[in-house]
Amino acid sequence: MRLLWVTALVAFLIDQASKFLVFRMMALAQAEQIEIFPPLLIFRKGLNTGVNFGLFADSSPAQRWFLIGLTAILCTGLVIWAMRSFERRIEFFCVGLIVGGAVGNALDRFLFPGVRDFLNMSCCGINNPYVFNVADVFIFAGAIGLVLFGKERSDRKKAS
Numbered sequence: 001m002r003l004l005w006v007t008a009l010v011a012f013l014i015d016q017a018s019k020f021l022v023f024r025m026m027a028l029a030q031a032e033q034i035e036i037f038p039p040l041l042i043f044r045k046g047l048n049t050g051v052n053f054g055l056f057a058d059s060s061p062a063q064r065w066f067l068i069g070l071t072a073i074l075c076t077g078l079v080i081w082a083m084r085s086f087e088r089r090i091e092f093f094c095v096g097l098i099v100g101g102a103v104g105n106a107l108d109r110f111l112f113p114g115v116r117d118f119l120n121m122s123c124c125g126i127n128n129p130y131v132f133n134v135a136d137v138f139i140f141a142g143a144i145g146l147v148l149f150g151k152e153r154s155d156r157k158k159a160s
Contacts, residue, residue, distance in 0.1 A: 003089055004082055007096025008103065015104035015135040022118045039122040046131035049114035064109050071106040075099045090149045097142030101135035 034043040108115045117131040
């Protein structure tokens with residue numbers, strides 16, 4: 001269980017440090033866009049007031065507080081699930097990634113009108129219009145990790 005909390009803290013700190021570095025130190029807030037390795041990596045200023053991919057971005061300001069509350073409920077549920085069901089370190093690690101990333105994005109919603117995004121990646125003639133952040137990467141990686149390495153999957157493997 002300790003691994004979950006350590007992973008969550010590290011993921012949260014990396015997310016917040018990356019946002020500080022890009023928005024404050026590299027002044028993305030004023031520049032709007034910084035080309036790092038175009039088109040593979042561009043820092044592009046974004047503020048997501050909605051959910052994934054900006055869905056419901058034009059909703060009421062109350063949505064901001066609803067999403068913060070929903071994050072708290074979901075993270076609490078994940079931690080309870082982990083405490084009751086998980087045995088393997090990889091499972092605790094994956095939940096830590098999700099919780100750390102989710103709390104990082106929730107802090108953005110608390111401090112700003114939405115989540116600060118800045119990563120834009122395109123390749124092979126495909127122009128990706130979306131931006132995301134390091135917290136999103138942690139959340140996605142943790143969710144994929146739970147699917148691949150979770151208890152249910154290992155139980156099914158044993159039965160085969």
